[in-house]
Amino acid sequence: MSPLVDPSVELLVVPSEESGPQKLSCSGSGFNPQIQWFFETQQRSSSTNDISVAADGRVTVTSQLHVPQAEWKTGKVFTCEVSDRPLSPNVRKDISFCSVHSASPPSIHVETPSFKTVMMATSVVTATCSVQSDFDAKVTWLMDGRAAQSNTVTQDRNMTIIISTLRVSSSQWKGLNNVTCRAEHKCFSTTEKTVDVAGPAVTAPTVEIRRSLPDLLKGNSVVLVCDVTQLSSSDLYITFQANNADISEKLYVDLPESPGPYSVSRTFSVPSNHWKKGTSFTCTVNQGFSRNFKSQSTGNIFVDPSVELLVVPSEESGPQKLSCSGSGINAQIQWFSETQQRSSSTKDISVGSDGRVTVTSQLHVPQAEWKTGKVFTCEVSERSSSPKVRKDISFCSVHSASPPSIHVETPSFKTVMMATSEVTATCSVQSDFDAKVTWLMDGRAAQSNTVTQDRNMTIIISTLRVSSSQWKQLNRVTCRAEHKCFSTTEKTVDVAGPAVTAPTVEIRRSLPDLLKGNSVVLVCDVTQLSSSDLYITFQANNADISEKLYVDLPESPGPHSVSRTFSVPSNHWKKGTSFTCTVNQGFSRNFKSQSTGNIFVDPSVELLVVPSEESGPQKLSCSGSGINAQIQWFSETQQRSSSTKDISVGADGRVTVTSQLHVPQAEWKTGKVFTCEVSERSSSPKVRKDISFCSVHSASPPSIHVETPSFKTVMMATSEVTATCSVQSDFDAKVTWLMDGRAAQSNTVTQDRNMTIIISTLRVSSSQWKQLKRVTCRAEHKCFSTTEKTVDVAGPAVTAPSVEIRRSLPDLLKGNSVVLVCDVTQLSSSDLYITFQANNADISEKLYVDLPESPGPYSVSRTFSVPSNHWKKGTNFTCTVNQGFSTNFKSQSTGNIFGERSSSFFP
Known part of the structure; x- marks a missing residue:
């Protein structure tokens, strides 16, 4: 590497003794690096310096600054600055107590007094807060969010742990919901830990109280157990009560903080001073500072002991087992056989939900000893103050309420009737005793040589054999069982049967058999039968023609109904033969149906x-x-x-x-x-x-009705008149007309049929009708003789009536001057009309009269007001009766009424 590069800097904290200064180490690398220390804006002198040159020519200068611990922990910032040749930039780095420890906020642990501690405290209780931190943090307490008083807090620092203690009165603590421990320092955000001291809301647990069976078996008489389930994770204590008053100390329970639910049990030995009648017990769970949950009461467990003694079903070959149950607070059982104590064979003990102890003990007694009827006693006792109770049992007492069951079977009615020698009756006696079984026949002991006996398990079978003829004479038989454990027991059977009432017996033909082709099958229907055995027979002319048809009726109350059928043999299919059926009931009664009558007659x-x-x-x-x-x-x-x-x-x-x-x-x-x-x-x-x-x-010839035109109709007609014939018949009859005996022309006749009525119409000119004497309507059909109806249209010969003309006095009195009246008497029953004439010339219209058809003679009157043009001298008036088509009768003339006044016609 070229030595002409920009300088670099590295700043570290050197591990130091807690009692000595904090050492800071700064390394600067470059061409000719120089180090300077600063404390915020003030330069500081290094404590040591060291220089070295690397193989690449770069120089490394290391400088240490020693800072007092008190100053270091204030969190002040210390700076190391590295400079090199004049044209290179200076580089620097900062460090402080806060920057070194910023990734480790304080750890807070709060310990509060236990539920039990608070409940038992009489003055103050103490909560402790442990704050683990490299900082001199300020520790404070909050109670339900409010700052605790300073005089209730103490603080101590040990190495990196700050201990703060909060002291509060126990009564004040019970009212708190939460406490908070808070740690503050400028190197970190305020940190706190809150603890819920009231505990979460709790749900009601299940609380049950019972007797402790293990303690009972150890001889600890009255030890109660309080079982609590479905507990949430909160502190609690349990107490026991007698008649709702506490009798135990507080039994504290500390549940773990993990999620529930939990189950706990606590026991309590009831002091003897509470062993009293009428005392019941409960237990209560007191959860948190204010919630409690009580069990149901045990009930009054200190009562007098009770005893129950039973027979246990046992094998016949093995001993008889007796079971005694004694109930009380601590029941004890002893067995006695009369005056001697006996040892029990088995023993069992259990505790009920009411706290009472039930002891069950069995005593096994050999069958031979048991069946002697010896008395066995079970005695139940407990504490000395309680009375002893006892019960007795014996073979006889067990079976005394169950007398032997006796069932008698007698030979059926059919068996007796068909037997030629002996019949047999059987008696079954069901009993645990070796009973002596005997028979009585109509109240007298049966001979021993007619009786046999057999015993099978608990059933004794006895058989009585009697000749069939002797059986028929019997009224009743009795089976009797005797033993010292029960009163003599017997069963009597009426073999003659009860008195019977007459049934209803009817005989009839069988329609279903007839439909199947079985020609003469008879049915005997019997109703209102009492419950007695019987047979049925059929008779032809009172002689039996069938075998005996036996009927076994059930023993249930009647009345009953039965039917029996019988196919009549063809040799009895004869005229004059009638049939009956007979019911033979019991050994001596019979009832016969009515006879069918003679059914074999010609069809x-x-x-x-x-x-x-x-x-x-x-x-x-x-x-x-x-x-x-x-x-x-x-x-x-x-x-x-x-x-x-x-x-x-x-x-x-x-x-x-x-x-x-x-x-x-x-x-x-x-x-x-x-x-x-x-x-x-x-x-x-x-x-x-x-x-x-x-x-x-044939018995109903047609009914013919002819209607002819009336006299008035004919007289007024100007062309044709019509006659109608109505023929009422179930037949399609041919209808024709005759006119004065000669057939009418077909073109003058029409016909119409409506249901059972045929309508025929005859049309004739009115002039021709006036010449006719009669018309005939004729009906013809092969089912009956020709039928006709003739009507006389000319009418009968008439006799001359009396015809008179006069003035109408009532009209005259009313002022109607010339009103004439024509009085006609001695008229026969024929149609007619009346006319008035002046000097023999008609001056009125035709005044028609229809007389009834009943026999005459008749009388009629007609009035006519004379028109004023006829009020002339020399005029006389008449009236004329025109009867039928050709006969007329005229009155005498009035005379010349408009001449000299006549005293007879005018006033």
């Missing part, structure tokens, strides 16, 4: 027309009755298939078959004959009936 047939829609086919219905009626349809000589078929069975056993044939309307109305034929077995005759459109309607 019968009924053929009807079913009302049908006009637009649809005509339905014909045929019903055939017999033992097994069959239907066939014919149309003249051809067989036809039925459209529908139905079958039913009557109460008399006869079958009714109903069949429908649907015939198109067009075919039906031709009058074709349709036949229904009913047959059954080959020996029976066939029966048949015919029907046709004509036969159905």
Whole structure:
């Protein structure tokens, strides 16, 4: 390297003794370097100098400056400046206590008094702050953010550690939330450490109290355990209470600072002065300075002891196990057999949630000793002040509430009825005792040679054998069991059965069998049966034709219903044969159905027309009755298939078959004959009936109604008049007209059909009608004889009426001067009209009169006001009755009423 380069500088702190000055070393390198020291603006003299020349010709000068420690630690800045030849720049470097230690801020550690220390302190508690730093830091305390009083703080420095102590009264400390230790120095930013002394908010733990089983087993009678789970990391203590009053000291717990939850347990031996009835216990967790959580109460554990004594199910071959459970604060069990103490075979102890101890002990007793009925006693005791309790047990006491179960099976009704010699009854006695089993027959002991006995485990089987004839005479049998551990027990069975009420017995044909082709199958339906055995038989003309059909009814309460079927053999298919069925109930009662009647008779047939829609086919219905009626349809000589078929069975056993044939309307109305034929077995005759459109309607000839034009209509007509014929008929009848017996021209007749009514109209000129005597409407159809209706249009011969003319007095009184009245009497029932004449010339219109059709004679009057142009001398007046088309009758003349006054006509 060329020696003519710019100078360089290096400034270091030399490790120094704490008691001596701090040494600073500056190295300058260049052509001819010179070193100067400065303390801020003042030059300082070096303590040592050293110079060396390198192989490249460069000179290195090393200078040390010794600075007193007190001055060094103030943090003042010291500068080393290196200069070289005149044209080279000076170089310099600074150093200070702060620059050397700037990367190491102080470490602060605060120790606060423990929860237990604070709780037990009576005056002050102390917190300590350790500040590790190379600086003479200023240490201060804050309490809940406010500066602590100076008289509560002391400070000591040891090497690089500053110790500061804060002293506070325990009562004041309990009210704090946090304390802060703060370190200050100009070489670093203010540093502090805050400690939460109140602790974080805590969640409620689970607190449970129980008895300590391990302590109990060691003989420590009443040791309680407080189990606390779900604890957060905070200091706490536990206390125990009797009836809510503390009876223990504070049992402190220090939890680690790591995250929870935690679980802890503390034990407490209850002093004997609290062993009293009515005393219950709790434990309380006091967490922090203000929170507490209490367990549930144990309940009153100091009560008198209790005992429970049971029989444990045991193998028949092994000993009988007895189990005794004693409950109390510290129960002890002893066994006795009458007056002798016995040693238990097993023992078990447990503690309940209420703190009471349950001791369970078993005693094993040989079966032979157990079944003697000896009494065994379990005695439970505890502390001397408590009463002893005891219970007894024995083979008899265990089974006294369970008398033996006796089940008797007697031979069935069917078995007895079919037996030819002996029948057997069986008694099953279920009992733990070797009972003596005996039989009674109608209250008397059965002979020993008829009884056998067998024992299987806890069941004793006894069998009674009796002749079937003797059994039928019995009313009841009794099975009796005897043993000293229970009262004599027995089971009586009524073998004759209870008194029975008459059931309802009905006989009928079986329709399902009939449909399957089984012709004559009878069903016997029996209802209102009591619970007794029975059999059913069928009879033909009161003689049995079936075997005995047995029925076993259940033992549950009745009434019951049963049915039995029987196929009648063909040799009984005879006329005059009727059938019954009989219920034989018990050994002596029987009940018979009513008879079917004589069901084997010749078949019968009924053929009807079913009302049908006009637009649809005509339905014909045929019903055939017999033992097994069959239907066939014919149309003249051809067989036809039925459209529908139905079958039913009557109460008399006869079958009714109903069949429908649907015939198109067009075919039906031709009058074709349709036949229904009913047959059954080959020996029976066939029966048949015919029907046709004509036969159905033959009893209903058409109804004809003729309406002719009225007399007035004919008289007033100027051209044609019309007559109408209404023919009401189910047939399409041909309708024609006759005029005075001769056929009317076709062009004068029209016809219309509306439902069952045919309307025919006859049109005739009015002049021709006046000449007619009668018209006839005729209806013709092959289903009935020609029918007609004739109407006399000329009317009957009439007799001369009485005709008189007069003045109208009422009109005269009203001032109507010339009002004439024509009075006509003795009129026959015919149409007519009246006219008035002046000097025989008509002066009025035709005044028509319609008389009713009922028999006469009749009377009528008509008035006429004479027009003033006829009020002339020499004028006389008449009135004329024109009856029918050609007959008239005139009144006498009034005379010349407008001449000299007549006292008879004018006032």
